[in-house]
Each structure stands twice: as structure tokens, then as C-alpha cells.
Amino acid sequence: MNIHGLEKLLDPKRIALIGVTINPNSVGGKVLSNLIGGAYRGVVYPVNPVSEAIMGVPCYPDLDSLPRVPDLAMVCTPADKVPGTVEKCGQIGIKGVIVMSAGFEESGAEGRELAGKLREVLDRYPGMRMLGPNCLGIVVPGIKLNASFAPGLPGEGGVAFISQSGALVTSVLDWAREKKIGFSSFVSIGNAMDVDFADLIDYFGEDDKTDSIIMYIESIKDARKFMTASRAFARTKPLIVYKAGRFPGSAAVAASHTGAMVSEDSVYDAAFRRAGMARVLNIGEIFDCVELVGRNRFPGGPRLGILTNAGGPGVMAVDTLMELGGRLAELDPSSIDALGSFLPPFWSGTNPVDILGDANSRRYEKAAGVILADGGVDALLVILTPQAMTDADKVALRIGKLSASTRKPVLAAWLGGESIRGSMVHLAEEGVATYDTPEQAVRAFMTLVDYADNLEDLYETPRDILADFSGEQESMRQRFLSMMPDDERTLSEPESKELLELYDIGVAKPMICRSREEAADAALKMGFPVVLKVHSPRITHKTEVGGVEVGIASSESLEMAWDRIMRTVSERAPEAEVEGISVQPMLQTGEGTEMILGARRDPVFGSVIMAGSGGVAAEIWGDKALGLPPLNEHLADRMLRSLKVFPLLDGFRGRPPVDLEQLKRVMMRFSYLISDNPEIVEMDVNPLLCTSDQVTALDARIVVRPGPGQERSYAHLALRPYPVEYVTRKMLPDSTEVLLRPIKPEDEPMWLEMLGSCSRESIYSRFGFFYNWANHEAAARYCYIDYDREIAIVAEVSEEAGKHIHAIGRLIADPDLRTVEYAILVDDRWQNRGLGSMVTEYCEEIAGRWGLSRIVAQTTVDNTRMIHLFESRGYTVTRDSSSGEVRVRKDLTT
Helix, strand or coil, X not given: CCHHHCHHHHCCCEEEEECCCCCCCCHHHHXXXXXXXXXXXXXXXXXXXCXXXXXCEECECCXXXXXXXXXXXXXXXXXXXXXXXXXXXXXXXXXXXXECCCCCHHHHHHHHHHHHHHHHHHHHCCCCEEECCCCCEEEEHHHCEEEECCCCCCCEEEEEEEECCHHHHHHHHHHHHHHCCXXXXXXXXCCCCCCCHHHHHHHHHCCCCCCEEEEEECCCCCHHHHHHHHHHHHCCCCEEEEECCCCCCCCCCCCCHHHHHCCHHHHHHHHHXXXXXXXXXXXXXXXXXXXXXXXXXXXXXCXXXXXXXXXXXXXXXXXXXXXXXXXXXXXCHHHHHHXXXXXXXXXXXXXXXXXXCCCCHHHHHHHHHHHHHCCCCCEXXXXXXXXXXXXXXXXXXXXHHHHHCCCCCEEEEECCCHHHHHHHHHHHHCCCEEECCHHHHHHHHHHHHHHHHHHHHHCCCCCCCCCCCCCCHHHHHHHHHHHCCCCCEEECHHHHHHHHHHCCCCECXXXXXXXXXXXXXXXXXXXXXXXXXXXXXXXXXXXXXXXXEEEECCHHHHHHHHHHHHHHHHHHCCCCCCCEEEEEECCCXXXXXXXXXXXXXXXXXXXXXXXXXXXXXXXXXXXXXXXXXXXXXXXHHHHHHCCCCHHHHCCCCCCCCCCHHHHHHHHHHHXXXXXXXXXXXXXXXXXXXXXXXXXXXXXXXXXXXXXXXCCCCCCCECCCCXXXXXXXEEECCCCCEEEEEECCHHHHHHHHHHHHHCCHXXXXXXXXXXXXXXXXXXXXXXXXXXXXCEEEEEEEEEECCEEEEEEEEEEEECCCCCEEEEEEEECHHHCCCCHHHHHHHHHHHHXXXXXXXXXXXXXXXXXXXXXHHHHHCCCXXXXXXXXXXXXXXXXXXX
16 A cells, blocks of 8 residues: 555664664664564665664664665664765665654755755655654554654554654653544654655545544645545544644734634634534644543444433533533433332432432443433533442443443543552553543544534535526626736725626625715716725725724715715824725614625635624624635525524514525635635625525625746635536537536436436446435445545436436545546437447546556446447457456547
């Protein structure tokens, strides 16, 4: 499994340790001690020019003296020797390097210069992958490999831990041994000059021994790569993240409301949610999550059953559960009756199930069994407080055995000190996640619930709300470019609103006036009342300098308002060049709600969309939701429903609801505006007035910055938007017009309809088994895709009964983007009409445009129609008579 060339790093057979000394307490000494003392079955070559042997292991004077080329070189030399050492590794063909040495970017100007030299070396050897520098190393329990200077080796398990902090790795390792939790790998990435989080996520995504990943992140360099890898992994396995540096000590002064409201941490939070990850907010929660994830038990929902021998701790657990949005499970009446048949008369009679302080181990076991058998319970928290009648050891043994018999997570909160430590060891040995307090247990449980909720939310099918534009997007783009200045500046309000209008977003049109008389004439034509706003490229927040007058109902009041604006602005912003005053109709806001819609360019994740409560107090309320463009209907709806102002939008206490469908369309169009125009660095639409029948931008401002041509498509976005360049129309031999286009989430109903029309034989030929496709989860897997790595081309035909999909060709590239796997399904009624050939030919064209080397596919020996199609298109066909499989391949570079 050589994903991204990482096999030599994470599964090496021969290791060279460069820079090791006779000092057993040096970094190299600790690493060598771990390598030879941990039962690692590979070969270790210590490299030291002056020592004959270290710790009894013969040394080699240099890399040229090694008997065979190692898979992995571990570099523990001083920083200034690292570039030359890594150069030599590349020259002799070593493919994996771990640089443990510090003294690079983190060490000032001299370190940055060394880092530059090291990057140049890596560029000369593209087949060599490097972990670090400034890292602790790796630990792979499955092969007894501790290639780090952290002591000890944990047991084998399904959790991969990736961290930018080496110290945290040592802490988790020490804790894991005590808790008897197993891991598939520990990886300390240090400065992540070469191998980064995304590479490792892809690797562990293909690793059968890894069931989940926990990450400690300080920074991310390539957001698109990170998001693509994370979304692919989180679809099938939990991905839990802790982000350090949530509250930076300083921030640049923002040029807009959006800039002020969108913090670095809130952007990371939005990205983690969009990728389907679960986030923990403190180091303690990392340990708590590992406790549960390491047992490979994941709740099926948020409904928690609580069993306790004391009322107070049960209430504490409920408080935390409610605070975090969980649900206290409602026990079925039959469960209540079953519990009542053996519990004392004064038991709680409901969940939490308080079985009283004299509960013995048998009472605990019987009560836990009833709760776990209840269909309305997703997980069970067992709380024990040490009381005179309590035998904690016996309770632990009984609960441990019960946990082993169920797939539902069982969590234990054993409150107390030394008297219950031994029983907690029993629980850990039986695979029960154990905590010191009920709150810790509930928080760990809710982290996994959040992961499930994020995935469910992410893959909920959006309704097909059209966000089409009246104009052509290319002409819209050209009009925007015609507004571009030579350097960064703020577009005027009329220019900003013109751009909104191009994207079919309603605006209150302003007219720029240079005199009172011109303004009075404009107001008469528009009709009173009107709004006056100062027009100056130097003034961002007009209300703060007295530059806005509203509710002007006559020519006389307009003249006085004009004078007030000019006077106040000259006093509060004397340096500003006032070019005039804009006049626009005054829209009645009494039955409407003021929102803000904004965008900001984040240095890591690129353009970010914000929606929230608007108006002059937008920053005070801080009611906002962030999303990564582009948005679809479901993502826009999800953002709105997370706002505190949503009840007002939805209709509150007799107040009419706003037009939510139109608001979502505006949000989608706004996200396309941001996606199409990478030169936008900040943008505000504030206020965006939302009423029951219209959504109108009352004010808008855009900060633009000219930039060079981008190296890759939509490089300013963390997610690849819908690839409209792959939409085309073609004709079948019988003159039927077919729309070939990439699949989108809104296609789920048509996808289900098409599979429903296919025979069992066609389904088997496509999937290799009788696939249970008739459910949302299956459809989401095929309709929600990351267009950077995967694409499905649907053949859509418009018929009298509406639009229908009759064929789907799918391309899935490997993480290294060299080989792409192809599969196709054609509706039985549309076979033998040339549709399969049309889709296959177009998918080959797309694979070529991606720059992939080869296309491969797999089918069965009885699928003669598909085999003939591949043979006719020049594929190499290999039949395996014993398994009945047929594998095909076509090189795209010849």
C-alpha cells in the first residue's frame, strides 16, 4: 500500500539511523534503544563514522558503506548538516526520510535559510518523501516499530494519531499504555515540510488496520488537499480533530463587518464541519475521545441511557448532555416495567435509572441489560460512586462482560479515588471506555454524535432550487474584470451593486449626486422617502462618520440632510475625499429582517461565506454562520437554521416569515459570485433586507485585489465547485439528444429512479454483488462527490414525463492521481443504443484532461456487452476463469 509513496516511511524493512551517538540519552540514542528494544523485526543500520558499535549494534561509517539501500533514513544530526545528509539519502535511492532535528522555520532567519536549502534538496528527488523536520518520529505497534524518542510501545488497535506536537504524542502514548488502548500508528509530522496531514489521511484511509484518526493540528498549508483527503476519509471512518491556537493574540484591522466577524478559528470550524469531522476543544477531550474511539464503538444516535447508584452524578450527566444538544433516552414502557420488577420501590422510575446506594453488582448488571436492550437507547453511561455496600470490582467485571455482548457503546464514570482504581483497570481490560467524571464521558459521547450528525447533515439531499442566471457567466466575469483597478481598492457602492445585479441579486439602486439640486431631482423621480449616503472611496463604515440619513420625506429635509452629512463627515473624516452623495429609495423595514451576507479571503482556506444578523449592530450581536463556497440549497439552509435570528426569519409571534426560498437563492448566487471572481478579498452586503416577498441589498461594498493568473482551477477555494466545463450535449445515432454532465447532490431522486429501472443482472454487473441501493445512505455515497478526485458523468435525457438519467459513468482517481478506476451503468431500456460508448468515450476524454496515466475497470465474465465495449475501445482485457472476474486497462499516455 504505497499511497503517496509513504510505504517506506510507515512500513520500513530496513532503517538507517544517521547521527546516533554513544550517549544513550541523546535523541539518536533513545531512538536506537527503542528500535532494538521493541521487538522490531526489520534491520537497523546505525551510521556513525567514529564508533564501531553502539548498544552492541555494529555501526557503519557512512551511507555508502551500508550493505543494502535502506527503506527509511532517520536523521538526528545538527540542523546545519541535515540538507547534505538528506541529499546523500536521495543520491543512494532512499525513499523515506524522517528528520528529527530541530532548528528550521521555528528558529528565525538562519533556520528559514536552512529550510530553504532542505526544500531544494527535496525538489531534486521527487520520489523521496520526508517527515519533519523537528518531529518526534513514528510508532507503528502492528510491526513493533518505535522509530521515535518516546518511551514504550502501545498495543495494537484501530486509531491513528497524527500530531504536530511531539510532546503530545509522548503524553498520549503514556496514557494509552495505562488505559490499554491500542493504536494503528502514531505520527509526529513536525514542521510538515513535505508529508502533511492530507498525505497521511489518504494513507490511513486505505489502511485496513485503521478505523479512525485523531489529529492535533496547529496549522494547515494546503487547504484544498486537506479538505479532499478529509472528506474522503470521514465518509466511512471517524475523523476527530483538535485545533490549537483558537484565540490568536492579535489580528489585522478588518476593512469590513465581515472581516471583523470572521475569526481564524471560526473558519477552521466551518471547514471541519464541511468535511464531516468532529472537533474537540481542549486537550482533555482528546484523551476522552481516544478512550471511546479506541474501543471501536460508535453510537447510532444521540439518545443516552444513564445508570447510576446516586442521584447527583446522574443529574450532572444530564446537565452536560442537554448543554451539548444530546437527548436523554426515553425508555419504552416495557423497559420501565422490567426494571420495576426487580429494583427497589424507590428507584427513580425513569432515565436516569437510579438504582440507589445499596446496589450490588447483580442489580447493576440486570438494570444495564434492560437499558441496552431498549430500542430507544443508543449508548449507556454507567455511573458508580463508592458506597459502603458497593463492590466496585464485581460491578466492573459484570459491566465489562455485558459490554462485550453488545455493539452499543458502554461508557463508565467511576467516581472516587484509590478505592476504585483497580476496578477501572478491569473495565479497561474488558474494552469499556472509562472516565473520572460523568461530564467527561458525556462530552466524549457527544463528540462522536456530532461526527455522525455532521455526516448526516452533509449528505442530506438538497432540493433542486435553481440558481441560474439571466446572463452568461463568462460575460458577467468580463464585466467584473472591467471594474478592476491596478491595485487593491474598494469598489464604489454603484459598482458593487451592479455586480450583485449581474448575479440576479436584487438591490436598492443608488444614484450618485454632486449637488443638493441634483439629489432633490433624483429623489423626486424615485419618490420619497429616500436615503442619503456619503460617497467616498476612503469611507468604509458610513454610519460611523455620520454619512447616512434615512427616512427623508421632502425636498426641504433632503437639503438639510445633505448639509448635515457634509458637515459631519468633514469633522469625523477630514482626510476622506467626498465624491458626492448617493440617493436611493427608502424601503420599509418594519416587517422585514436585516441580515448581513459577506465574504472574506482566509489565508488558509481561501474564500469564506458568512450569513448573519445584519445592520449597524452586526458586530455587537455576532450572530453568524460560516460556510465554504459554493453553497447549495441544503448548505444555505443549514447556515440559516444555525442562526439565533432564524426564528424571526421563519415567522415569530405573528410576524410573517421572510421568503426563505428566495433568501437561499440569494445566498447561492452570492457564493457563485465569490467563486467566479478570485480577486474579491472582502465583501459586505449589509443590510440585506429580507421580507415576505423580496430580498434586497440595501448597501454593498467589495474590496478587490488584482492577482496573477491562477495555477489551478478555483485555487482561491478550499472545495472544487461544480465543474461546468464538463457539461456538454451530444447526439445518439438515433438523433436523441443527450446532456452529459457531472452528477450533483440534487440528482439523488433521479439516481434512485434509474437504479430502480435496472435489472438485478445489471446491478450485479456494475457493483459486483446485489447492491442494496434503495436508501439515502447509498445514494449519498454516489451523488455527493469531491470533484478534485472523483467525477460521475450522467446521461440525462429530457422526455415528455420530465428529465431522466439513463446512464452513469464514474471515474475515481487514486490519491496519487495516476490511475483512475472506471465503472458504468446503463439503464436496461437504453442498452444497445450507443449510450454506453458515448459515456465511456467522454469519461476517457475527461481522464485525459486530468492528466492521468491509465484507466482501469473490472467486470464479470458473463457481462459480454461491457467486455465487447472495452475491447472495441482498445482496452487490454484479462480474464480470470477461476474467480469469474475480468480486469481491463488502457494507458492514456500513448
